[in-house]
Amino acid sequence: MAGKTTKSVAAIKNLNKLCEEYLKGKYVIEVIDLLVQPQLAEGDQIFAIPTLVKKVPEPIRKIIGDLSNEEKVLVGLNIRPAK
Amino acid sequence: MLQPHKWLPKTLTGIAGLDEITEGGLPTGRPTLICGAAGSGKTLFSLEFIVKGALQFNEPGVFMAFEEKAEELSINVASLGFDLDTLQKKNLIKLDYVHVERSEIEETGEYDLDGLFIRLGYAIDSIGAKRVVLDTIENLFSGLSNQAILRAELRRLFQWLKDKGVTAIITGEKGDGFLTRQGLEEYVSDCVILLDHRVTNQISTRLLRIIKYRGSVHGTNEYPFLIDEEGISVLPITSLKLQHDVSSERLSSGVPSLDKMLEGKGFFRGSSILVSGTAGTGKTSLAAYFAHETCKRKERCLYFAFEESPSQIIRNMRSISINLQEYVDSGLLEFHAARPTLNGLEMHLLTIHKMVRKFKPSVIILDPITNLITVGSVSEVKGMLIRLIDFLQSAQITVMFTALSLTTVVNEQTDEGVSSLVDAWLLVRDIEFNGERNRGLYIMKSRGMGHSNQVREFVISNEGLSLVDVYLGPDGVLTGSAREAQQLMEETGVVLRTHAVSRKDREIERKRMVLQAKIESLKEEFESVQEELNKNYVEEELRKEVLEKNREQITQKRHHGNTNEPGSESSVNG
Numbered sequence: 001m002a003g004k005t006t007k008s009v010a011a012i013k014n015l016n017k018l019c020e021e022y023l024k025g026k027y028v029i030e031v032i033d034l035l036v037q038p039q040l041a042e043g044d045q046i047f048a049i050p051t052l053v054k055k056v057p058e059p060i061r062k063i064i065g066d067l068s069n070e071e072k073v074l075v076g077l078n079i080r081p082a083k
Numbered sequence: 084m085l086q087p088h089k090w091l092p093k094t095l096t097g098i099a100g101l102d103e104i105t106e107g108g109l110p111t112g113r114p115t116l117i118c119g120a121a122g123s124g125k126t127l128f129s130l131e132f133i134v135k136g137a138l139q140f141n142e143p144g145v146f147m148a149f150e151e152k153a154e155e156l157s158i159n160v161a162s163l164g165f166d167l168d169t170l171q172k173k174n175l176i177k178l179d180y181v182h183v184e185r186s187e188i189e190e191t192g193e194y195d196l197d198g199l200f201i202r203l204g205y206a207i208d209s210i211g212a213k214r215v216v217l218d219t220i221e222n223l224f225s226g227l228s229n230q231a232i233l234r235a236e237l238r239r240l241f242q243w244l245k246d247k248g249v250t251a252i253i254t255g256e257k258g259d260g261f262l263t264r265q266g267l268e269e270y271v272s273d274c275v276i277l278l279d280h281r282v283t284n285q286i287s288t289r290l291l292r293i294i295k296y297r298g299s300v301h302g303t304n305e306y307p308f309l310i311d312e313e314g315i316s317v318l319p320i321t322s323l324k325l326q327h328d329v330s331s332e333r334l335s336s337g338v339p340s341l342d343k344m345l346e347g348k349g350f351f352r353g354s355s356i357l358v359s360g361t362a363g364t365g366k367t368s369l370a371a372y373f374a375h376e377t378c379k380r381k382e383r384c385l386y387f388a389f390e391e392s393p394s395q396i397i398r399n400m401r402s403i404s405i406n407l408q409e410y411v412d413s414g415l416l417e418f419h420a421a422r423p424t425l426n427g428l429e430m431h432l433l434t435i436h437k438m439v440r441k442f443k444p445s446v447i448i449l450d451p452i453t454n455l456i457t458v459g460s461v462s463e464v465k466g467m468l469i470r471l472i473d474f475l476q477s478a479q480i481t482v483m484f485t486a487l488s489l490t491t492v493v494n495e496q497t498d499e500g501v502s503s504l505v506d507a508w509l510l511v512r513d514i515e516f517n518g519e520r521n522r523g524l525y526i527m528k529s530r531g532m533g534h535s536n537q538v539r540e541f542v543i544s545n546e547g548l549s550l551v552d553v554y555l556g557p558d559g560v561l562t563g564s565a566r567e568a569q570q571l572m573e574e575t576g577v578v579l580r581t582h583a584v585s586r587k588d589r590e591i592e593r594k595r596m597v598l599q600a601k602i603e604s605l606k607e608e609f610e611s612v613q614e615e616l617n618k619n620y621v622e623e624e625l626r627k628e629v630l631e632k633n634r635e636q637i638t639q640k641r642h643h644g645n646t647n648e649p650g651s652e653s654s655v656n657g
Contacts, residue, residue, distance in 0.1 A: 002198065002201055007192075011192075034198065034201045035201070038202070038205035039205060041201050041205065042179055042206075045181065045182040046198040048196055048198050048199070049195055049197035049201075050194060051198060059187065061189060062187050062188050064188060064194045065191040068191065068192035069192050072191040076189030
């Protein structure tokens, strides 16, 4: 994220909700504010804000947007919703 | 020529030739769009802009690559002498590779490209960059599917760049019908440059065209450029206004008898000379003589060989006692050999420009230019030569072209086309007579000086070149052995004539003596006749005198009476 914008706030909220629902106890969220640490944008190859980078398990995925489309987020995180 | 504009500030690019065409470079603080097909040189162009900016103008730059990774870029341009790693270490440039891979991305809802802005901003601020390149931002379009967001963000990006005050280059891939595939020209409209890579007749030419330059006068033609081991060189335009200084200095051609035909002084410095003739007439020899003479004066000469290899020329010239090797070794003479069909005409022109600028000769030789016709049409060659001659004249460089005439008739197209451009035209022609072939040299034209209009026989022996007066016999011009025969004959004739003359002299002398003798005898006759005449006269006088006396005597006697005196004489025969 880059500063507190509506999109970033919404994204973090949605992310927390999703992780609680599907990955309880099995996740770590790291929030990086690029306005504070701009040099990290290059290393993680960030160009869109907000971006969720799924680092583990491989492959690395970049999920961009405010994460309002839950289905797409799950696809991006490779989580199959438990039926 | 490069004056700072009062109304539009420009940034010099450092790319050879481009700054002249744009009259100052790219618009400062504005984005410029460079578009072209794949492989047309966009990345190299923009990279050179950044590197030259850092090295020559002390303007650090940021290169944001969307296609090649930073390491790949470094390797690819190392051969051009651009050491990106060192420049990065010195914080003069910053390379940032933005990885956009569709398969890795999942778009879920609203987003913006602030990440990109932040990265760019951070990179610019970290080195104080004045120049930025985004190459090629269209890759975002292939990675992200939300066109609306993308376009809005791009518009924001270019405004942001303007606000940052950096001079930016955006590259875009050429689209069908549009300048760029994604229509970037909508957003970047201050300056648009198109790069093209064309192949005609199996020869490729790279061309650059300024499509748009808001707020500035610019040339709208296509300018050829080449990419070589030093980067990009655009062919600079010479001001074809025909306004340059000329010199009155004269240069010897190296052949004293030829100089004599040119008012005894030779060619003008900075002029152009064409030597044409059929094969084997000695054009290269003349050119080599000229080169040799130039080096003797300690001036540099650049010899472009389009047919023979330099070592061949040097060896061949040794046979007429011209030693070019010593000048090559001392660095006064430089050869540059290339097959004309290797490159397009524009490339040849560009190469000549580059070498002339690097080597700074005072004389250049192009031997021969005829093969260039195979590369382009006559009008194209003429156009190229006009530009070349103009460039050389303004630099006061003398140029000698050799050209092959294909037949012995003097009005072939090449000769006609080129001969009107040059200042001096020497024609070497075969004169065939009685089974023998000799060479005659004519000075067809020589601007600005009187020249001999006599044809001279051009003799090449292993002592070198010389021009000999031809013989005008009763059958016309005689050269070679016919001339020698005629000379011999005339010599014999002269001897005979002197002999004849002396014989006649003697006869006349004799006749004179005979006549003189006659005159003498006549004179004597005349004198004797005169004497005779005189004698008669004297006799007459005497008789008269005697008669008088007698009469007197008789008279006297009568008076004295008839005295018969004894002893009186009386002449009976009175």
